[in-house]
Amino acid sequence: MLTSEQLGNFKQVNISIDAEKTAQRTEQLWKNQKNATKAELIEFAGCTAATMRRIYKTGAIHMKLVVAIAQGVNINPYYLTGEVDEPGEFSEALLLQLLNQHGYTKLAEELAPPAPAEEAPKPKRKYTRKAKPVVEEEAPEPEPKPEPEPEIIVEQEPIVEPAPVPKVDIDISKEDMQALLHSLVILDRAGIAIAQEKLAAVKGILVS
Numbered sequence: 001m002l003t004s005e006q007l008g009n010f011k012q013v014n015i016s017i018d019a020e021k022t023a024q025r026t027e028q029l030w031k032n033q034k035n036a037t038k039a040e041l042i043e044f045a046g047c048t049a050a051t052m053r054r055i056y057k058t059g060a061i062h063m064k065l066v067v068a069i070a071q072g073v074n075i076n077p078y079y080l081t082g083e084v085d086e087p088g089e090f091s092e093a094l095l096l097q098l099l100n101q102h103g104y105t106k107l108a109e110e111l112a113p114p115a116p117a118e119e120a121p122k123p124k125r126k127y128t129r130k131a132k133p134v135v136e137e138e139a140p141e142p143e144p145k146p147e148p149e150p151e152i153i154v155e156q157e158p159i160v161e162p163a164p165v166p167k168v169d170i171d172i173s174k175e176d177m178q179a180l181l182h183s184l185v186i187l188d189r190a191g192i193a194i195a196q197e198k199l200a201a202v203k204g205i206l207v208s
Helices: 019-032 035-045 049-058 063-073 077-081 092-101 105-111 174-189 193-207
Strands: none
Touching: 019 049, 019 063, 019 077, 035 049, 035 063, 049 063, 063 077, 063 092, 077 092, 092 105, 174 193
16 A cells, blocks of 8 residues: 555546546545545545645546545546456556556556565485286186077967768759858857867868
């Protein structure tokens, strides 16, 4: 953080990159502060209230006022210059970046925290190569013999031969023959076994 004395060493050169954003944001920030805070900022920056009003009328702001306002209200200094669009927060890293950016490198070096001391390198331990243990190779296990596949036996249904047709030496008319065959078909459809066998025998004779 900077003191009032350090702020007095800055050049009064405009560092805003967007006058419209600088004017709007400075005016909003200034009018939102309490009177006590405004008085502290004026005293810290070593300026007057008229100087603050001039910023949001012209949009021009120099290094001393950027740092004073940003540090006083805890805001990103680049928000005041129009380089970022989020207010963010003030930090030492941002301050050092701003100082280096505008040529105040010597002051940035004075404010930068000291670098941590480097630790002395630890002595290397003497490395002794260990002998690799000898691993005995195991004899490969014999491959299992494939089991014979079981023989599949397909059972065939017995062939039923039609029963021999007894010779009947009876004189039957054509009409009676048709009536008997019709009756046999009806009995076959009814599921009577003897009729089915007889009908099968008749069919066998007819197609032979």
